[in-house]
Amino acid sequence: MTKPPRKRNKATSATSSDDTPPDNLTQEENPVTATITVTAVEIPELIEQEIRDRLHLERKVERAFFEAGKALTELRDRRLYRSTHQTFEEYCRDRFSYTYRHVNYLIAGSKIVDNIKMGTNSSQNESQDEMGTNSSQILPTSEVQVRPLTKLEPSQQPEAWQQAVEEAGGKVPSGRIVKDVVQRIMERAKIPNTYQIGEVCQIVVKDNPELRGKGGCWGIVNQVNDFSCTVKLWDGGYTVGLQHLKSYNYLPAECEQMQVICDRINRVYSSGLEESVQKFLESLGKLNRAYLTGLEEKLLKVLELEIRD
Known part of the structure; x- marks a missing residue:
């Protein structure tokens, strides 16, 4: 007599049937390469008001x-x-x-x-x-x-x-x-010297012993020669070759402000105050910005009042 199938086998058979692909999916159809249909959406043109x-x-x-x-x-x-x-x-x-x-x-x-x-x-x-x-x-x-x-x-x-x-x-x-x-x-324009009076420049020493100690200082051009400029620094004027100058490319308003600062520093320096004051003035003469900070401005004003008194 044939024995009836076990329930376990029946369950296994059911599971196997779940893994069978549906009738409407043939072997040739690969989901990875299936074609996707995209519906185009028409974008309306701008109306006259939107263009304006x-x-x-x-x-x-x-x-x-x-x-x-x-x-x-x-x-x-x-x-x-x-x-x-x-x-x-x-x-x-x-x-x-x-x-x-x-x-x-x-x-x-x-x-x-x-x-x-x-x-x-x-x-x-x-x-x-x-x-x-x-x-x-x-x-x-x-x-x-x-x-x-x-x-x-x-x-x-x-x-x-x-x-x-x-x-x-x-x-x-x-x-x-x-x-x-x-x-x-x-x-x-064929102008060999393109520097202008009032322009702010930095001194570049480049092994020039006459400029020793002036490297990094800024100055104001007050005379333009063929191949050099006379530049006013914090402690006086110097004639400097073009190869030893580098423009800061400051705007005209910044150059005017630096001219005022240079004149103020030079007046205090010329008064002959002690060495510590001259060191402070020298530090201002090496600024790489076109203005004084609030504290620097206060200190300079104190020194200006000192030389007036």
Whole structure:
């Protein structure tokens, strides 16, 4: 007599049947290479109002650094910081976390943009939009792009910018392209000595025994010769060859401020105070920034009062 199958075998058989692929999946169909159907979603075109909004917002982004420079100029000129801060530098640092040099770059950049706009508008007869710009006019979008133009005269800046735009294929040029254009314009002038009176430079000794002890000092150019400059340092004037000078590339406003600081330090040094004071003045003569800190300013004022008394 045949015995009935055990329940265990029946369960095993059931499990085996679960592993069997369904009838509608043949051996040739591999899930890894299965075709996935994706339904395309049509993206609607911008309507006229959306196009206007986009252009308006893009222009705001492009003019962000320009508007910042104009606003900082007004804050500085009207001294609107005076209720909370003694100096404009401290105000910008506390309020915006801007360094003094960055603020000067923004202010100078906004002036250059104005020069570019005026230079372009004078040669083009086009209507302006609500931002005061020609619809076809390419303007700088960052301070870095206009920084090299500070080395040129205001009358040269629009032409240099236009050349940079052309080299960039009609688009906003990079700072590197603008710098190259400016360099070529300066080379065409064929001036062997490109330093200018009032420019702030660093002394580079390069094995010159006459400049021993002056390495790293900054000075103000007060006379430009064919192959040298007369430079005023914290302790007097020196005639220095071009190979021993390195420009800090400060903005005009920074150069003017350093001129004032240099004159103040020199007056105190010339008064013949003790050696410890001269060491302090020498440390100020090696600053690599275009301003004094609050403590340095206080100490210098104390010394100025001392020599007056």
